[in-house]
Amino acid sequence: xxxxxxxxxxxxxxxxxxxxxxxxxxxxxxxxxxxxxxxxxxxxxxxxxxxxxxxxxxxxxxxxxxxxxxxxxxxxxxxxxxxxxxxxxxxxxxxxxxxxxxxxxxxxxxxxxxxxxxxxxx
Amino acid sequence: xxxxxxxxxxxxxxxxxxxxxxxxxxxxxxxxxxxxxxxxxxxxxxxxxxxxxxxxxxxxxxxxxxxxxxxxxxxxxxxxxxxxxxxxxxxxxxxxxxxxxxxxxxxxxxxxxxxxxxxxxxxxxxxxxxxxxxxxxxxxxxxxxxxxxxxxxxxxxxxxxxxxxxxxxxxxxxxxxxxxxxxxxxxxxxxxxxxxxxxxxxxxxxxxxxxxxxxxxxxxxxxxxxxxxxxxxxxxxxxxxxxxxxxxxxxxxxxxxxxxxxxx
Numbered sequence: 001x002x003x004x005x006x007x008x009x010x011x012x013x014x015x016x017x018x019x020x021x022x023x024x025x026x027x028x029x030x031x032x033x034x035x036x037x038x039x040x041x042x043x044x045x046x047x048x049x050x051x052x053x054x055x056x057x058x059x060x061x062x063x064x065x066x067x068x069x070x071x072x073x074x075x076x077x078x079x080x081x082x083x084x085x086x087x088x089x090x091x092x093x094x095x096x097x098x099x100x101x102x103x104x105x106x107x108x109x110x111x112x113x114x115x116x117x118x119x120x121x122x
Numbered sequence: 123x124x125x126x127x128x129x130x131x132x133x134x135x136x137x138x139x140x141x142x143x144x145x146x147x148x149x150x151x152x153x154x155x156x157x158x159x160x161x162x163x164x165x166x167x168x169x170x171x172x173x174x175x176x177x178x179x180x181x182x183x184x185x186x187x188x189x190x191x192x193x194x195x196x197x198x199x200x201x202x203x204x205x206x207x208x209x210x211x212x213x214x215x216x217x218x219x220x221x222x223x224x225x226x227x228x229x230x231x232x233x234x235x236x237x238x239x240x241x242x243x244x245x246x247x248x249x250x251x252x253x254x255x256x257x258x259x260x261x262x263x264x265x266x267x268x269x270x271x272x273x274x275x276x277x278x279x280x281x282x283x284x285x286x287x288x289x290x291x292x293x294x295x296x297x298x299x300x301x302x303x304x305x306x307x308x309x310x311x312x313x314x315x316x317x318x319x320x321x322x323x324x325x326x327x328x329x330x331x332x333x334x335x336x337x338x339x340x341x342x343x344x345x346x347x348x349x350x351x352x353x354x355x356x357x358x359x360x361x362x363x364x365x366x367x368x369x370x371x372x373x374x375x376x377x378x379x380x381x382x383x384x385x386x
Contacts, residue, residue: 010217012267022204023192026256027263028237030211044208069218069233070274091231091281094274098181101189105182112277113178115284116171 009069009093013061014042015054016074019101024072041068045077055081062093071095075110076103086111129307134315142312146305153297160290162226167283170276177273181266188266191259198255214238216264218271228286233275235268 012029014021021044024030033039043057058081061071075097078085088095088111097112099105108114132138196202218233 010219011214012216012218012271018202018204019189019192022207023188023259023263024267025207025211026192026195026260027267028215028260029267030208031214032212040211041214042208042211044204069220070271072270089281091278091285094233094278094281096270096274096277098270099185101192105178105185110178112174112280116174116280119171119284 008067011041011068012070012072013065013068013093014072015045015057015061015077016043016072016098017077017100017102018044018046020072020074020098039065041065045074051080055084058084062088062090062095068093072098074098074100074103075105076100078111079109082109128304129311130304132308132312134312134319136316139309139312139316142305142309146302146309149297149301149305153294153302156290156294156297159226160287160294163228163283163287163290166225167280167287170280170283174273174276174280177269177276181269181273184266184269188259188262191255191262195255195259203256216267225283228283230279230282231275232279233271235271237264 011031012024014024014029016024021042025042029041031041039060041061043054045054054077058071058073061068069092071093073085073095077100078097085095085097095111097110130142132142216235216237218235220231220233223230223232
């Protein structure tokens with residue numbers, strides 16, 4: 001693996017409900033690229049957002065953008081596109097499932113924790 | 123022998139025997155080194171998984187506190203500030219950089235969070251009221267993001283280590299179960315072929331020796347025969363010569379013969 005692969009990755013991306021995104025943006029992770037294409041590194045998902053849009057955003061953050069190192073995604077949203085999240089195995093960018101305000105965190109659903117459990121045969 | 127056919131295609135010569143022996147030794151050294159590497163990585167891997175488990179639990183708590191402080195902000199500002207914040211986000215203040223850590227020759231990246239100074243997209247947020255809560259909320263979320271970044275680097279290390287360990291174990295197994303037995307088989311094959319050649323050579327020599335012996339015996343016998351013949355010839359000559367000598371007074375012999383005839 002070359003250094004180049006993750007040297008430029010300096011942003012975090014968020015796919016989450018409004019509260020999570022608001023909070024994380026307040027912490028200062030929000031970034032909008034320079035005007036011509038103005039890509040945001042966050043996506044607010046509510047009940048009206050359809051799964052295809054989430055998948056497209058996930059795809060964009062994982063494959064197209066080369067400046068994102070970590071993707072934070074609310075667990076209940078990850079559940080909606082579970083097959084995509086589970087089949088994502090690359091190390092970069094890292095996908096991290098985070099809890100949201102309305103949905104408590106369930107370690108059983110986390111794709112990485114499930115791998116941990118499977119490896120140790122629990 | 124089950125793996126009799128499973129050997130490398132070499133000519134059974136002493137040179138290739140030497141090569142195979144060197145190869146076997148190399149494979150054994152490599153096997154022990156790789157095994158040690160795999161053990162070191164697995165140790166690290168277990169440590170990381172334990173830390174991931176802890177960090178995930180910690181993340182749950184941290185995010186809960188952060189959500190609470192956001193609720194405070196919403197209450198203090200008196201309305202939803204989400205839209206305003208999403209629109210005013212321009213440039214990331216909170217960024218990450220990746221550094222590397224070397225574990226037994228595997229480069230594990232680790233993220234490190236840092237904050238760029240001087241740009242603040244949310245200077246106006248909460249200007250009217252609730253500024254203090256907004257400030258506090260930002261700090262809480264900054265801490266939460268730091269915890270998340272730490273967790274993310276653990277997770278990256280986990281994914282990479284998982285992959286590397288699989289590769290190393292595959293190599294260890296390949297050496298242990300394929301390369302070493304095959305090389306041993308080849309050595310065995312070469313040895314047996316060489317032994318066979320030795321036996322053939324021995325047999326050939328024995329044959330040659332036998333033949334030589336037989337030839338010698340034959341020629342000896344011939345010589346002996348010849349010598350005997352010669353001796354006999356010589357004797358005959360002598361005998362022939364002797365009568366000639368006696369022929370001088372030949373009348374006697376003839377008389378004697380006559381006598382014998384007379385006897386029969």
